[in-house]
Amino acid sequence: MDVADLRVAYRFGELADGGLADGWLTLARTWIEEAIAARLPEPNAIVLATIDADGAPATRTVLCKAIDERGIVFYTGTRSNKGQELAAHPVAAVTFPLIGMERQIHLRGPVERVSAEETLEYWNHRPRGSQLGAWASHQSAPIATREDLEAQLVEVTARFADVDPIPVPPHWGGYLLRPRLIEFWQGRADRLHDRLRIHPPDPTVIRLQP
Numbered sequence: 719m720d721v722a723d724l725r726v727a728y729r730f731g732e733l734a735d736g737g738l739a740d741g742w743l744t745l746a747r748t749w750i751e752e753a754i755a756a757r758l759p760e761p762n763a764i765v766l767a768t769i770d771a772d773g774a775p776a777t778r779t780v781l782c783k784a785i786d787e788r789g790i791v792f793y794t795g796t797r798s799n800k801g802q803e804l805a806a807h808p809v810a811a812v813t814f815p816l817i818g819m820e821r822q823i824h825l826r827g828p829v830e831r832v833s834a835e836e837t838l839e840y841w842n843h844r845p846r847g848s849q850l851g852a853w854a855s856h857q858s859a860p861i862a863t864r865e866d867l868e869a870q871l872v873e874v875t876a877r878f879a880d881v882d883p884i885p886v887p888p889h890w891g892g893y894l895l896r897p898r899l900i901e902f903w904q905g906r907a908d909r910l911h912d913r914l915r916i917h918p919p920d921p922t923v924i925r926l927q928p
C-alpha cells in the first residue's frame with residue numbers, strides 16, 4: 719500500500735457562486751441532510767480544534783448536537799482537555815468532514831457554554847447508559863486499568879439506582895461556537911474545487927481558489 723497512489727476524482731457536485739444565497743445555515747442543513755440520506759457514518763461528526771496551554775492546536779472528533787442561527791452546539795466533559803482549553807481560550811475551529819459527499823464545512827469563532835436549561839434538555843434525551851457513563855468518567859484523566867474504569871461505572875450505577883431522572887453532572891455540558899468564519903468546500907474535477915466563504919454577520923460571499 720502506498721498512500722501516494724490513493725487518488726479519487728471528485729465529481730459528486732458543485733457549489734455555484736449563488737450557493738449561499740439562502741444563507742449559511744440553509745446550506746449547512748442541506749448538506750448534513752444529504753449526508754444523512756446518503757447514509758454517511760456519523761454525518762454530524764465534527765473535528766474540533768482548540769488551543770492548548772502551550773498555544774499549540776489540539777483536535778478531536780465530537781458530535782454536533784444542534785445547528786441553528788447561533789451556530790453549532792456540542793456536548794462534552796468540562797474537565798476534559800478540551801474543556802480546560804476552552805476555558806482558557808474560548809475560541810475554536812470545527813470541520814464537518816463530509817468526505818463521502820466530497821464536501822467539508824468549516825467554521826471558526828468564539829465559544830461559550832450553553833445555558834443549564836439547554837444542557838438539561840439535551841441531557842434528558844440521552845439514554846440512561848450514556849448518562850451513567852458521563853458520571854463515571856473523569857474525561858481525559860489517566861486511569862490505571864479498564865477494570866478501574868468499569869468499577870467507577872458500577873459505583874455510579876449503584877449510586878443512581880433509585881434516582882430518576884439522573885441529574886446533569888456538574889462536570890458536563892454544552893458549548894456553542896458562534897461562527898465568525900464559515901467555509902463550504904465541494905470537491906471538483908482536476909482539483910479545481912469550489913470554496914465559498916462568509917464572515918457572519920457580513921453576508922458577502924467570497925470565492926476562494928482551491
Ligand SMILES: Cc1cc2nc3c(=O)[nH]c(=O)nc-3n(C[C@H](O)[C@H](O)[C@H](O)COP(=O)(O)O)c2cc1C
Binds near residue numbers: 763
Ligand atoms: C465519532 C466520534 C464522536 C465523538 N463524540 C464525542 C462527543 O460528542 N463528546 C465528547 O466529549 N467526545 C466525543 N468523542 C471523543 C473525543 O474525540 C475525545 O476523545 C474526547 O472528547 C476527549 O477529548 P479531549 O481529551 O481532547 O478533551 C467522539 C469521538 C468520535 C470518534
